Amino acid sequence: MRQYAMRRLAYVPLIVVTVSVITFFTLRLPWATDPTTLYVNQNTTAEQEEAIRKELGIDKPMFEQFVDWVTDVARGDLGETFRSGQPVWPEIQRRWPINLEILVLSVGFSGLFGISFGVITAVKQNTITDYIFRVFAVFGQSIPDFFLLILLIVLPSIWWNYSPPVGGHVSIFEDPWTNLRLYLPPTLLLGIGGAAGMMRLTRSTLLEVFRQDYMRTARAKGLAGRKVVIAHGLRNALIPIVTLLGAQVTALFFGSLILEQIFSINGLGQFFLISTITSDFPVVQFLVLYTAVIVCLMNLAIDLSYALIDPRVKYA
Amino acid sequence: MATQTQTAAVDFDWAYVPTRPGWLRRMGRLARQHPTGVFGLAVLILFVVCGLFGERLAPYPPDELSVGVPLEGSSVEHPFGVNQLGQDIFSRILAGARISFIISFFAVFLGAGMGSFLGILGGYFGRWLDYVVQRSGEAFAAFPGLVLFLTLRTAFGPGLKTFIIAIAIGALFGGNRVLRGQTILEKHQVYVEAARAIGCSEWRIFIRHVVPNVLPLVVVIMSGALGAAILAESALSFLGLGPEEPSWGRDMSGSNLSLARQGYWHVVVWPGVAISLVVLGANLLGDSLRDIWDPRLRK
Numbered sequence: 239m240r241q242y243a244m245r246r247l248a249y250v251p252l253i254v255v256t257v258s259v260i261t262f263f264t265l266r267l268p269w270a271t272d273p274t275t276l277y278v279n280q281n282t283t284a285e286q287e288e289a290i291r292k293e294l295g296i297d298k299p300m301f302e303q304f305v306d307w308v309t310d311v312a313r314g315d316l317g318e319t320f321r322s323g324q325p326v327w328p329e330i331q332r333r334w335p336i337n338l339e340i341l342v343l344s345v346g347f348s349g350l351f352g353i354s355f356g357v358i359t360a361v362k363q364n365t366i367t368d369y370i371f372r373v374f375a376v377f378g379q380s381i382p383d384f385f386l387l388i389l390l391i392v393l394p395s396i397w398w399n400y401s402p403p404v405g406g407h408v409s410i411f412e413d414p415w416t417n418l419r420l421y422l423p424p425t426l427l428l429g430i431g432g433a434a435g436m437m438r439l440t441r442s443t444l445l446e447v448f449r450q451d452y453m454r455t456a457r458a459k460g461l462a463g464r465k466v467v468i469a470h471g472l473r474n475a476l477i478p479i480v481t482l483l484g485a486q487v488t489a490l491f492f493g494s495l496i497l498e499q500i501f502s503i504n505g506l507g508q509f510f511l512i513s514t515i516t517s518d519f520p521v522v523q524f525l526v527l528y529t530a531v532i533v534c535l536m537n538l539a540i541d542l543s544y545a546l547i548d549p550r551v552k553y554a
Numbered sequence: 555m556a557t558q559t560q561t562a563a564v565d566f567d568w569a570y571v572p573t574r575p576g577w578l579r580r581m582g583r584l585a586r587q588h589p590t591g592v593f594g595l596a597v598l599i600l601f602v603v604c605g606l607f608g609e610r611l612a613p614y615p616p617d618e619l620s621v622g623v624p625l626e627g628s629s630v631e632h633p634f635g636v637n638q639l640g641q642d643i644f645s646r647i648l649a650g651a652r653i654s655f656i657i658s659f660f661a662v663f664l665g666a667g668m669g670s671f672l673g674i675l676g677g678y679f680g681r682w683l684d685y686v687v688q689r690s691g692e693a694f695a696a697f698p699g700l701v702l703f704l705t706l707r708t709a710f711g712p713g714l715k716t717f718i719i720a721i722a723i724g725a726l727f728g729g730n731r732v733l734r735g736q737t738i739l740e741k742h743q744v745y746v747e748a749a750r751a752i753g754c755s756e757w758r759i760f761i762r763h764v765v766p767n768v769l770p771l772v773v774v775i776m777s778g779a780l781g782a783a784i785l786a787e788s789a790l791s792f793l794g795l796g797p798e799e800p801s802w803g804r805d806m807s808g809s810n811l812s813l814a815r816q817g818y819w820h821v822v823v824w825p826g827v828a829i830s831l832v833v834l835g836a837n838l839l840g841d842s843l844r845d846i847w848d849p850r851l852r853k
Contacts (some may be wrong), residue, residue: 264709269711380786382829384789388806388822511704522708
């Protein structure tokens with residue numbers, strides 16, 4: 239177990255480095271958008287253009303640029319954005335708590351509703367309750383999340399003449415009420431698509447577990463029905479569920495971009511979007527690196543959690 | 555005489571083999587058992603027709619301005635109303651099917667098709683091909699799709715080509731793993747051993763025995779890829795990253811979105827309904843096909 243964890247941990251830098259290298263050179267392919275084109279006009283002379291390139295640091299050979307970037311990042315210096323000339327790190331520091339909150343709330347809703355409805359429908363297989371929830375799940379998986387968020391803005395204003403708050407981010411520690419009034423409704427809806435998939439997976443996995451002999455044994459020795467379902471059933475269905483939760487975190491990592499766009503919130507997703515459109519290399523490079531590190535560590539944590547969930551899992 | 559009729563009565567035609575009902579009748583039976591699948595198929599056929607001929611079926615040219623009173627709601631001439639520029643929303647929905655159709659066509663046949671092929675090949679033959687495909691799939695799965703798309707977009711510029719490549723890559727790795735697993739299961743079946751015992755070559759076993767047995771799953775995966783591709787296309791168009799053509803996602807963004815906030819809901823709701831309907835169709839068809847073909851559910 240320990241050895242496995244160490245070996246997997248060694249993979250993390252490998253993947254992160256590969257991804258960073260690929261991103262770095264993909265951005266500078268000969269046919270890629272040249273960031274200088276955004277800062278020149280018809281009157282810019284060749285010398286001025288050269289000066290801009292020099293200022294942005296993209297006049298040097300590609301490999302030299304790469305070495306410079308790596309040494310800077312290793313020393314904790316992320317450079318300045320091309321667009322505003324501001325240091326990259328404060329810009330990101332300002333925005334990441336917003337993304338974390340959106341991520342935690344929407345994945346939380348997805349897990350909460352997905353797993354609990356999955357258990358309910360599995361226990362009540364082929365009843366009216368089961369059918370109703372399954373119909374909802376198929377719809378939940380088919381409606382695009384941005385459409386749900388738009389409906390959240392449009393429908394209450396038609397029906398009750400009420401519009402949910404848009405924009406104006408306040409930290410949850412300063413003013414929890416305003417913060418949750420802004421974030422709770424949209425994250426709930428953002429979680430619906432995930433909850434639908436989660437419910438279907440939980441249901442089908444549980445139904446398979448219900449057929450096992452140990453379930454009959456648990457019942458035969460007189461365990462209460464609820465305890466059989468939760469302690470013996472759900473526990474044994476948890477591995478695929480946790481795997482899907484991990485995939486949903488990855489998907490929602492910038493899936494919050496949709497929410498940010500519709501609710502006019504200035505988060506990391508928007509920042510990344512604008513930076514790619516304007517070929518803001520330092521920002522794009524660092525955000526890819528940042529995502530890579532977090533996603534890799536999360537996947538590692540999920541892999542290791544399998545042993546906690548099911549002691550029979552052995553890492554070889 | 556009497557004995558003769560008696561023997562005729564018990565006379566049984568041992569050579570009689572009940573004929574299998576014709577394919578039309580078998581299809582009809584299947585359709586009655588899976589009404590939701592039929593609905594999904596009908597929606598998808600409608601979608602393909604709109605994707606191919608949408609612009610010609612539209613009652614008004616989709617880009618023509620002022621064909622109706624701006625922002626007017628539903629009427630007989632304009633069933634889904636008119637947008638701010640006076641364009642007919644129904645016509646724009648018919649025309650907008652094209653871009654979704656092109657993207658999903660490539661995602662399904664190029665992405666999911668090639669991914670399935672690589673999955674089956676890797677599952678059966680294993681070795682380096684399997685290793686390369688599986689490791690790149692893992693690396694791909696570790697990254698948020700949007701990050702990949704935006705990086706590709708910075709590198710190759712906006713436009714349909716980048717769009718098709720990015721969504722097809724997503725579809726490629728989507729179903730690949732499932733097929734690999736199924737192929738590995740099939741390859742240890744007795745019929746494969748039997749084929750090997752009578753001297754079939756590895757390629758013959760692969761093409762004639764293994765592939766036909768996993769092929770139904772490919773269709774299931776393709777219908778899943780169709781829904782996912784349309785969702786991805788509309789979300790990216792909504793963010794303003796799509797190509798400059800009428801598209802359902804794009805018609806729901808920007809100024810139309812702010813109009814919807816002011817109460818002109820019909821401007822954004824109908825394109826959204828169109829996307830949801832097509833994805834619903836693909837999901838329902840996929841579910842029915844899985845019910846019909848998945849051997850684990852056949853018990």
